[in-house]
Amino acid sequence: MAQNSLAPAKEDVDDVAKLLLNNNPPTGSQANSILNALPLLSNQLEETERTIHLQDRSMARLKEHRDAITLKISCYQRLLHPIRAIPDDVLRNIFQCYADEIVVETPLAFRDSLDPDHDTVWKLAQVSYLWREVALSSPSIWSDVAIRLPSTLRCGLTFERMRNRLTIHLMRAKTGPLTISLHAECKHRFAIPFIATIASHSERIVDLRLMPKRDNLSFIESMSAMTTGLLPALKRLTINLGTSARQLYPCVTGFSIAPRLCDITVVGDTSNLSFIIELPWDQIVRFRSYFDCAFAVTENPYLFLPEMTNLQELYTRRVVSYDMSDDRNTSIPFTTLHHLRKLCLQTGNGGAPAANALLGRIDLPNIQELELHVLALTDALRGFLSRHSSTIVSFLVKPLGYSMDTCTATIIGCIALLPGLRTFAAHSVSQAVINALSELESNTKMPTLIPDLRYLKLCTGLKLGDGERLVQMVKARSGTLQCIVLHADVVPTLGGAIVDQLRELMAQGLLFEDLRDCLPSSLVGLVDVEAYE
Template sequence: MNSSVESKFAAPSRCSECGASVGTKGFETFDMSVAPGTRHHALLNSNEPPNDSDSVFIQSVISKADAPLAYLDKEILKVQEKLRQMEDERAALSSYWRRNRGILYPLRRMPPELLREIFSWVLPSNTEALDVMGQALWLLTQISSRWRAIALSTPSLWSRIAIDYSRSQGISPWPLSPIKAQLDYSRKLKIHFYASREVDSRPQIDMFKLLSEHSARWEKLSVELTTEMVPTLVALRDRVPSLRRLWIAWNSADAQVGVPSVDCFQTASSLVDIGVFNQFGSVPILLPGHQLTRYEIDCPLEEHIGMLKQTPNLVEARISIDFHEQVWPDLSDTVDLLRLRRMYISDPAALKYFKAPGLEELALEDGPDHAHFLAPFHAFIDNSSCSLRRLCLVSPTVHTTTRILQSSPSLTELLIIHDEDNSDETNTLIAALTAANPSAIPLIAPRLRLIFFGCEGESHLDYTAYLEMLKSRRTAENCALKSAALLVVDGPKPEAETVRGLHTLRREGLDLLLLEGAQATDEMDSWDYKTPWN
């Protein structure tokens, strides 16, 4: 080994501590060269153990290096201290630079109206709001005094209050004070309140009573009830003059015990949209039926008929009759829904009880019993004398779908919702919708301008066949296809080549919607008219 650290500058001096030479710029020289062939060189380049005389010599070498090392450590420390000082100075100068540059940012000159619009876009969705409890809004007020003033003076930002005790894991996390502040900053209110049997009922009741003090400003109410909450809800009678939309659900079957009916909203003079989710059993609800324009309730068919006879102005209805002990009433007369434009019904057999001459959109649950579906469907269309434009089928069969398409010339929009259990049936339907060559069977429903497919569960859709179906219809003569959608909540996704093919169709002019996960679920909910705001 032949190495040394030497000064790059002339006229080295001597270190007062070790006697080693120090260059004019402070670089110490220390001779680390070891001549080949010497005992020192042999020890450095092997694992040979030193003898006593070797140890004395090596110890002297180590001792000579101690002082130069200490000197270099001191010099390094000085440099580090200087570096820290420079870094601190730079940080201060950089902060000063940014603050001054910030004076010129366009954001400072942004009109309050535009800031309010931006603020509205950062608000969480209903589901997210239940998790973050309005944190996004409070964060906006901490950015600057101007932002705080604008946010606090915009009532619409504070209108939605979302509280879900079922997410609190046995702890009541909602203190009253921030909710009181939000109530002060708001004007109209959209209340989402979900009670839980796992949390002490007292703070839940106190919270709902606090919100009820402002019930005259409620525009929307979505509430899930426990037994203890029912009296608090009933106390709202004649206190909700601005309420336009109402959604009621029950936390458990026990919550419905002893509740003969809910009658506190019969005098709600602004109520036009009602939803009731009777998962555990049916509790009658008295409504101002003459003013309702939207209806979404699950209950026995006989109760539906009684309520729907009192709702002449309905535009949209979602009729769920999924009760195990369903009793079909005698068909004395039909319910005439003269203004109805959109309807979902869970059992097609119930269609015979209704007439809707202005109906344009219909969503139905299909099943393996083709006659059970097709006969009431065609009877309903004939009795109503309506011209359907859109049809949504949930878990459809190929037989039902193709028969309807062949016999319904007014249909221009087809929406299919399937799950993992009927993926094979859906893949067969895709094949049936594919345009064959001119010598084969004619194209089914060439008038369809819109074809949407969505899978609620794990998708096993043949994406390649789906792409070929779209391509074949786009190139088929006299085919009207303009819009398509593929919605996948879970499961395998299309391969890259299929995705490229879909994007090619989009570039060629096809209005194509591709969604997955929660976005796909939200979009499919709109297909069969589930409450979009709950």
């Protein structure tokens, strides 16, 4: 484009500059020249404006064309993405892995399946048409339903909308088995419609968790009344009794007619458990208590654990003693413990005497797995381990504020009494474990502790310098040790060099927990990730 079509020539600009240097207005020929130049300049301005407008339109079209090309490239790349070549059944398995990963095992914590913005399963159904089709045709990923009813609703959210989402969620699960978790912070009357909706699918419920924060027994009574005789598939039941169990309430009977119920978890006071809730106790195989566990005092019907003749696993968070020195009292019915294979015993603060009294009284002919939250090696514990040394093959220990020397001595004393131990796990006392398994073995007069050890799990408690001792301990058991599980909190303390040595020694048998959250980035991708329980 010619220069004069876009801007005044340089000489024209210079002429104007010269005129501006003169304080007097132009006269004569100068004035005529300016008057003749104005129309020409106006025409040039209009032409320039038109050119700019055309250029702007052209630029807009070019940008639109660029965006269209970019979008087309992105679409082609998505079409060629390997995930589109994954068969539906494989994609369905991937979805199932995601769904299984978010299932909450702890009965005190729940996600919210009724929040599409934060629930993984709902998000999977919103990514694309293909994913939505696969998600909606996979009822198993919708089978775990966690319902959280808050005391205060967010803006725009109503209980009616939440109930509609619950109905949709249950419909997408189709006819498959259901795991229902109800965490209610609202008043009982607001939860009734949700309980009714859940009850309408009661024949498919396999795992039911009732965790109200208020009016505990009202919630449990409502669910019991609406599902009486309608729980043919129920296997696991978790209930939160809170502290209201200390009062006397009518007995809840609806869950007693559940022919497959075998797993009970109680959160709250179990003092009046048998009076409050009627269950098929002779069917129970696993019983877990997350509060005071009042063992049977036969003279007092309000303070006892019911008799469970087929019980195989017993977990108590805290043992409460009711005059355990009285010979008339039995720690727990022997018929309840005859088939017991796993015992988890936690004393709590000041509960050691009760735990020792319990261990001193009971005999468990079939016990195989023992988990103790007490580290004082008393005569009662020593006697219990000695009596059951031929059957115990798994031992987990957790500390309760004892010194490292006490921990080490207790661990040495315990495992020395269990020659057939195969699985050993320690929480927060890993250093004591290494001390126990390495220091004494340096003395040739001492036999190797746990010679048949196959699985070892170490959590927190290690310090710098413990790694070499751990490596030596592993080398001493290279013929039998099959698996070591390290909690991710331990890995930074050990250091990469020690982890590399352990990896070489254990090959595929070195596993990590919580890798994605805690493992150093230098180790990500170099190890097998799997949680061993």
